[in-house]
């Protein structure tokens with residue numbers, strides 16, 4: 001039976017990426033060696049790294065003055081690297097979910113941190129609006145897509161201080177105005193590659209302004225200067241990312257994928273809104289994520305939660321259990337998820353409604 005992969009991360013990758021990485025495991029770039037055993041200093045891998053960086057710049061229209069790096073440590077390491085490299089005294093955070101809360105907490109180790117607004121009062125089921133960012137902060141940090149709760153900040157914020165974004169779960173899903181941001185980071189395992197690598201886009205002129213000593217490996221300048229080759233980078237994950245970036249480019253880039261993502265999300269949200277058994281957890285349509293779509297059983301049908309999960313699984317729908325802090329269901333509809341998989345889930349929801 002065909003499996004439909006709705007996991008939140010690590011998550012579905014394009015078939016193209018899987019096919020190309022299988023090829024690369026056998027023979028990487030005609031080297032006669034596997035990508036798993038080749039030196040990161042080989043000319044073949046240096047070309048792969050440079051091509052990956054160039055593709056990121058091209059697809060996201062990264063302006064001059066910005067650098068792209070690939071490093072290990074996950075998005076979670078960026079929670080510390082951002083304040084270490086950028087906060088001299090004070091920073092501000094928009095607390096819109098669990099990852100945002102973790103980033104906020106980590107920053108407190110390095111100085112004064114202002115919670116500009118939080119949606120914790122309603123279990124993070126909306127994006128706060130009309131908040132005021134203090135003008136005396138070194139930066140303002142947002143999480144563009146809240147993977148666990150299913151909300152998304154669809155407009156690039158307009159602020160007068162350097163803007164930092166965790167885009168782990170919606171990077172490459174739509175265009176972003178990179179020029180509005182000073183740092184953008186994203187763990188690869190949602191929309192790009194297998195786990196193990198994190199992409200960071202950095203505006204160079206925001207660096208070098210803090211007085212604290214920064215450990216070499218945690219200093220952005222180290223990785224910029226060494227073109228992501230200061231130490232051994234996650235070679236395999238970068239190679240896989242390169243394949244996904246090529247796939248995305250061939251498909252027409254982020255505008256083309258955005259169109260598909262809007263279409264996919266609409267199919268599923270329409271069914272959640274229509275089906276009497278389910279309710280969406282995010283009521284405000286404007287705040288609804290196009291990447292992680294959360295829903296729970298309607299009040300009169302709570303006892304059907306487990307049976308629905310089992311029914312869906314029996315039909316090949318994988319990975320829709322909601323995060324424990326939300327419950328219910330979460331369908332992740334990342335770039336690589338085909339529309340047919342969304343349709344398969346919707347068909348299962350309709351069939352389950354009929355049976356109950």
Ligand SMILES: *Cc1c(COP(=O)(O)O)cnc(C)c1O
Nearest residue numbers: 074075076099147166168169187
């Ligand atoms: C998954 C996720 C993270 C954590 O990523 P790691 O690479 O596991 O550290 C951080 N932020 C967001 C928005 C995420 O979706």
